[in-house]
Amino acid sequence: MEDIERGRRLKEERERLGLSQTSMASLANASKGSQILYEKGKPPTADYLKAIAAAGADVTYILTGRRERPASELTDRARLLAAIEAIEEGLGDKRLPPDKKAEAILLAYELLAEPTASRDNVVELIRRVA
Structure with a gap:
């Protein structure tokens, strides 16, 4: 794996x-x-x-799987990609309506701008609330 x-x-x-x-x-x-x-x-x-x-x-x-630099230093495109992937992984087989999924992606994108945030933190958060 x-x-x-x-x-x-x-x-x-x-x-x-x-x-x-x-x-x-x-x-x-x-x-x-x-x-x-x-x-x-x-x-x-x-x-x-x-x-x-x-x-x-x-x-x-x-x-x-650990970044040398914090997620907050990622380019916008890379941070958006990381946010989308974190949402997809966190949701697993669960589905969200498009508007709710877009909200989740925006939230993940904003969270990944925080210096202490990581993709794994976002995935875990999504798993807990989904």
Whole structure:
């Protein structure tokens, strides 16, 4: 399961950087096929991680799920993506009407602007109230 989560976080970081799979792979002299495998959970090489870190990827987050910098320092797009993912994960199979889901996403987005907030905190909060 951890391999799949690492792959999901790698994809999230790639998208945060606005890169295609081909572009991300080329930063580390890897193939698109390798990128796809890494995003599916295959452990990336140390050289790959070093190269993408130099391009701005948060390798600590990819490997551990913890950001090197607080969520409040994320770009707006990355914070919005983190808010949506936190809501989706927190809700699980539960469904909300679109207007309520939008309210929850806005709340999560605002919470993630707080220096002490984390994605895991938001997910747990959603699980408790959903």
